[in-house]
Amino acid sequence: MSMLSLPPGLLIAAPASGTGKTTVMLGLLRALTDAGLAVQPFKSGPDYIDPAFHGAACGRPSFNLDSWAMDAGLLDALAGRASGADLVLAEGSMGLFDGVAKPGATGNGASADIAKRMGWPVLLVLDVSGQAQSAAATALGFARLDPDLPFAGVILNRVASPRHERLIRKGFEALGIPVFGALPRRGDLTLPERHLGLVQAIEHPALDQAIADYAAFLRAHVDLDAVRAAARSLPLGAGDFAVSLPLPPAQRIAMARDAAFSFTYPHLLEHWRQAGAEIVPFSPLADEAPDADADMVWLPGGYPELHAGTIAAATTFLDGLRRHAGTRPVHGECGGYMVLGEALVDKAGEAHRMAGLLGLVTSHAQRKMHLGYRHARLLAPLSGLASGTALRGHEFHYTTILEQRDAPLAHVTDAEGAEVAETGSHRGRVTGTFFHMIAAAG
Missing domain, CATH: 3.40.50.300 (P-loop containing nucleotide triphosphate hydrolases)
Known part of the structure; x- marks a missing residue:
């Protein structure tokens, strides 16, 4: 070596x-x-x-x-x-x-x-x-x-x-x-x-x-x-990104990027670009729709609960997201997952209508900390990642799920092998998880 x-x-x-x-x-x-x-x-x-x-x-x-x-x-x-x-x-x-x-x-x-x-x-x-x-x-x-x-x-x-x-x-x-x-x-x-x-x-x-x-x-x-x-x-061995990271989930990825959607790992974005994927940023808070030519939309985690009213009123963004989901994949991580649901209840207890692409209602009024490493095996495809793909990631949020009516996306366990209730969910081409993907797993 x-x-x-x-x-x-x-x-x-x-x-x-x-x-x-x-x-x-x-x-x-x-x-x-x-x-x-x-x-x-x-x-x-x-x-x-x-x-x-x-x-x-x-x-x-x-x-x-x-x-x-x-x-x-x-x-x-x-x-x-x-x-x-x-x-x-x-x-x-x-x-x-x-x-x-x-x-x-x-x-x-x-x-x-x-x-x-x-x-x-x-x-x-x-x-x-x-x-x-x-x-x-x-x-x-x-x-x-x-x-x-x-x-x-x-x-x-x-x-x-x-x-x-x-x-x-x-x-x-x-x-x-x-x-x-x-x-x-x-x-x-x-x-x-x-x-x-x-x-x-x-x-x-x-x-x-x-x-x-x-x-x-x-x-x-x-x-x-x-x-x-x-x-x-x-001195270290000359490691290779491609061996340890999943393939990019799509060729042209519309990526939400602003104060509400900013939790992305730099190594994943660099790997996707090195593997030939194109990342096209857009801002939901500025009411921008995802790129109409994108192969998929990715909503990262962040702080949508602090901007729930603005997101609910961002009709150009929400309508563009719904149109995209009619023909191509959409995925949300943590905060992005919450935005794909039907409603988000903020800290004050006010419910804000979200995209409605998943049967998910989440609340920050009923706070509970969820923190820890996650091992996940997909039960359904996540865009270009096939069912059965194993991933390692991390979960950190204070959100309570009030309703979740869709099929689980993954079988999820914590670092000690105990099953985790937050499995993510999928409906049609739309997927979401509370864990943030870090790397592939054996």
Whole structure:
């Protein structure tokens, strides 16, 4: 097998969510890019919001790396997108070792899996609020829990005062764990959030200035030269997209793209284009109809529940969608699936009429979190994907199904093999799922 040498990299991780990891990631991306480096970003796990922020910070597209959903060939192929860059920065998800109980394609979905496979040392972002020398004990546990995990050191976050910093550093000096920087507590350096995570990059009112502020903050308080010097990587096999991903579902795909429909995985879109498919974007919120010459329409996930009234009034979009469904396939993922149904009940309890192409009524007034990896075997064709096709994906939403009157689209199980009630559904040429497709499965 031919081997591929990657630029040196680091994985930016944390003990848990909410530590300021994304702020550090964006600040590092922009600061190092401003210093003249070509920095390739990645995101560990099935997040579809953070990669857009990464791209805004450094000008290069960010790709997801997921050890539960992706086999070795796909991981290597995606990591190969770093070729030509000077440095790799990958952002972890949740806590560094957090994953599911049973492994999937190459691991259990933990960020540590990616760090080990790629040889990227972990730079741990520690929220040191409410502790001093004890912070070193936390870092020591993360550094030594897995002896095969490369570990670079820490960035201290939310430091209360110079005295606080001195006390914390004393604990780290005793253990010999490098401290790359200490960030003072600042309440203004936060990104707005909503129920699925960060507010989307395209919705941020002053994103570029916010990222520039993060970069200035990191430059003032972090040793960027030391960060760069700590980066490492391992040689990887030359993976192939085509082996691990399903074929494009159609040749010419009309893809909804706006603030209500933006949850798409960059690696899938790139694979479809490389395989010869053409993706034609349109905006339902701008009341645009899908391309009349498209072979299929794809409605991604997003936040249609925040725009339900606008979508219900978008007659050009809805009429075009219904016309298309009369002769050619239409598919919706998560939020897109909800729009294909008869009605969507918003958070306030108001029902909005949707496309009516599936016998589905969903509600955000009755919120229940659905979160986790999914293995699905199609029970009916999904456009060009044949019945029997096995897929790996992820589900994350707060929607309750009030009615579902169509045949199930897939047999769906979670990461531990337990059956999942949200099977998706199909009627004629119209299909929909609550899980987001990530890769093919065996």
